[in-house]
Amino acid sequence: MAMTDTTMRAVQFDRAGGPEVLQLRDVPVPAPAAGQVLVRVHAASVNPRDVMSRRTRFGRFPRGTGMDYAGEVVEAGPGGAGDLRPGQPVWGYFGPVRTATGAAADYLVVGREQVAAAPAGLDAVSAAALPTVGTTALQALRDHLRLRPGHRLLVVGAAGGVGGVTVQLGRAMGAHVTAVAGASNADFCRELGADRVLDYDSAEPDGLEPRFDALVDCHGAAPRRYQRLLRRGGRGVEIAVRAFPFALRSWLVGPRVGLLISRPRRRDMEELAGYVDRGALRPVVEQVYPLTAVQDAHRAVESGHARGKRVLDLTR
Structure with missing residues (x-):
């Protein structure tokens, strides 16, 4: 494929702030160095960590998202x-x-460890909804919790991006999955594979039996409340997406609940693709936006109410 474009659209911001700081600009197309690949981006999703990065005053500007x-x-x-x-x-x-520049741009230069063949049968919008939440859920269940068939898994915040994938992967790994979500998302969580769904507002976690082998807290709303549900020797993990001192967060969540900050690894992307190709994992896209509506997409993610992912379609 011949490279003919010299400029591209990219979302940038020059200062920390709300969604209004995001601007769509024309910038030069980057050139890949040794060990890198130039990718034409068809879709990119918006994550809570993108919101956190946009609010951060530290670092150089302009910055992408x-x-x-x-x-x-x-x-x-x-x-x-x-x-x-x-x-x-x-x-x-x-x-x-x-x-x-970040993924919200027409072209992107990435290292070889940060790119993998996409799953067969997924369009770009659907595929873009999975990498961050998928690798986060996979690393939580496989590496941190060491989930095994027959384990009892509790997922707090099960209707969101990471939570929805965690429910699906937990089920695929042979666990009995209990989801905690809002009442309006109960059926949705069951469709994803949850064996049991608890309502945030009406559930009484202290009275739940039996104790759980593994806990994934996607919200971090009440870590000690749910930590008490872990059996002796059980493990828990809180997904780190908020701007909070990590050392303090680690102390607050307790000795058996660690803090997870996911890392991009190509082998994890390949493993996720296998789950998708086998029909054990499907992306959940709540809303699709054109790149020109990136501010609206950030506002939606910032609201904290999600059923799946918000995705930017760069082909529109």
Whole structure:
């Protein structure tokens, strides 16, 4: 695929603040260096960590936004891209944005560990909804909680982006899944594979039996309240998405509930693709926006009310 464009659209901001600081600009198309791949972005999702980054005053400006994406390979830097070829559908996740462009741009340069072949059968919008929340849920269940078949898993905030994937992966790994969500999302959580759904407002967690082997707290609203439900030797993890001193958060959640900050790894993207291809994992997209409506997408994520992901469609 010949590279002909020299400029591209990219969302940037020059100062920390609300969604209004996000601006759509024309900037030069980046060139991949050795060990990098240039990707044409077709879709990118908006995450709570994008909101947190937008509010952060530290770091250089202008700064981009958007951590996960789906698109196609344009070209590789010197040395090639291994098994990735021009025109191949790919997806990926590269962590918090500290540079002038992020995934909310027509083109993106990423390292080879931050990009993988996209699952077969998913369109770009659907694929873009999974990388960040998928790798977060996978690393929580597989690496931190060491989930095994027959374990009893409690997912707090089960209707959101990470929570919905955690429910699905927990079920696929053979766990009995109890979801905690709002009453209006009970049926939705069951559709994702939850064996039992508890209402945030009416559930009495202290009286629940039996005790759980694993806990994933996607909200961090009341970590000690749910930690008491872990059996002796059980493990828990809180998903870190808020601007809060990590050392203090680790102390607050207690000795058996760790703090998870996910890391992009290509092998995790490949493992997620396998779950999708086997029909064990599906993306949940709540709303799709054109790139010009990026401020609206950030406002929606900032509201804290979610059933799945908000995704930017760069082809519109």
